[in-house]
Amino acid sequence: MKRFLTTTAMVMGLAPAAMADDGDIVIGFATAQSGWVQAYDAPATAAARIRIDEINAAGGLLGRQISWIESDTKSDQAQAASSGLQLIDEGADMLIVSCDYDFGAPAALAAESAGLNSFFLCAEDIKAGIQGVGPNSFSASVLAAVQGATMAEWSTAERDVQTGYVLLDTTIEYNKGICDGFEWMFPKAGGEIVGSDTFLNGDASIASQITRIKSLEEEPDAIMLCSYIPGAASAVRQIRAAGINSVILNGSAVDGSYWLDAAPDLSNFIVPVQGSIYGDDTRPAVNEFRDAFEAATGAGPSSTYVYPGYLLIDLWAKAVERAGTVEASAVTAELEKMTDEPTTFGPRSFSDEIHHQNSAEMQIIEITNGTPGVIGSWTISEPVPLDVLLQ
């Protein structure tokens, strides 16, 4: 039956790239290989495979080789659920699911009910873990609220920002997470929020939002823009064109230089990331991995969201090694024991409450005259508490 399934899968073009031997540990990738989510999933998946190859080259995991199987979710939530089930039927020992919570959750839930571990490629919403999927689900990325809180604390300390304006794109949960983190930390760090507004990512124009900012008595020192590309690029183009020169603070989702033509000669624009893609990270190991990624895939990372793919395999494999098995509850227990576990991208911790990073060292990228570069790094002075994350 298994052979039949494998043959059918091959005929359907869903063939596992490395045929699984019986003795192999099998990782299932229920990620988007087509459709609009593919732009986010594919690079992180490539990074995950680099770590798998490294582990295999070093003798494997628990003395066994790791092989992987995949199924295309086609950027479709219903298809994600069946991709998850299909990979479980094909014998996956753990599942890696789409970057975004909404698109990864159906496959992660399938893994959870089959008693397997699941890792989101780069989800930054607390729900992508215990709170939304179940006790065996994790994400290797840094929570959105940490990005917002980092912006709040860094800007008040390093840029003497005193007044902030919050501009929230209400399209997805991730954006709300950034603004929640900012609104929690900014007053604590001594700043004052002088106004807030909302928009939608696909809005043809944000003219009335800009009118509201311009009718403030004084231009705010900083605008916290909680959005993602393309809506964020469009908002920045319109904000700058209107002559508003406040520092624009962002979440990691706007990382990458590919969209900068949308806002010519952009300056005073800050992005917090877990690792720089420009080869100027303050930690040499990140730059080495960046180059290794470029050598392996033929192109440098297009955004920081490549890195959690590598990180998640790294952390999961360490936990498997310590547990001596791939059985989910034992691996989860080992992952939850990790406190400041050293990795290429800085220390990582999990607990039995949070399967995410609620504090992390972030690289601060500033765009000046359209050129991005690292200007330092920042770790928030206290982790974002659970009640802020669950807002």
Place this chain on the structure above:
Amino acid sequence: MNAIPQLFFDAMSLGGIYAMAALGIALIFGVMNLVNFAHGEYIAFCVFALIVPSTDAVAVLFLGKAPALLLIPILLALGAAIAVASEFVVFRHMRKATPVAMMISSFALGFVIQNSLLLIYGSRPKAISLWPDLNKPVSVIGASVPLLQIIVILATLVVVVALALLLKKTKIGLEMRAAAENFTMARLLGVRANVVITGAFALSGALAAAVAMIMVTQTGVADIRMGGQIMLVAFIATVIGGLGSLPGAVAAGFLIGAASVILQAFLPLDARPFRDAFLYTFVIVILLVRPQGLFAAHSAKPRV
């Protein structure tokens, strides 16, 4: 800053974009009873035509490099061409099909165009810097207005007047109006159906191209899904304007744009994320009061 003129310009410019998109849909509905859901994809197609076809993350300008005097007619022609081509390939074969079948096939056509763009350009949104200087604000009666907003408002007015003249003063316009009134009778009286329909598609496609240029200048981005939202608003505008009525589509486009801007300006912060819910409630109320739309065409009643 003066609040009322500012609100007026914000509302008129957003309404102008919606009105132009709605006009493109109403034109085709008028002559062949088809709600063309591929219209949003024509807009996306025209935007992507500005850049070199490639799946690379960084977009390189292609048509977008041309000077405005050349670019505008080329892009309008390209929009007209894809609309006429889709009529020729798809809708011409469905002349006797029911409106529902045609509507479904327009959805299918939209998927084909969107997925072709996905295949050629990749799924990552691209940046396009077209005429960035047009976003610089100028001062008009106490309001700070980006030049583009004024251009949008003027362009919409010009398009509406030109279309009205075309429909009232030219032979093809007369034929279009006759076809919209009673297509079978018009054909019996010698109206050339293919010419009228092709003409309507060409105009509709050119309007999509105009919307595309405005959108890309305003937002600076190209995204394969960018036509969807505007298509939805435009379709709703044609419905509340009265299906088949061109002045109705324009008026309703402006109305929706204005309502959206006013809601954004005056709703309390907690309610602002639900702006569109309020907007569409307002649409439902209009349709409850006037189910045939605000400016229903005489011909619309027996058809819908």
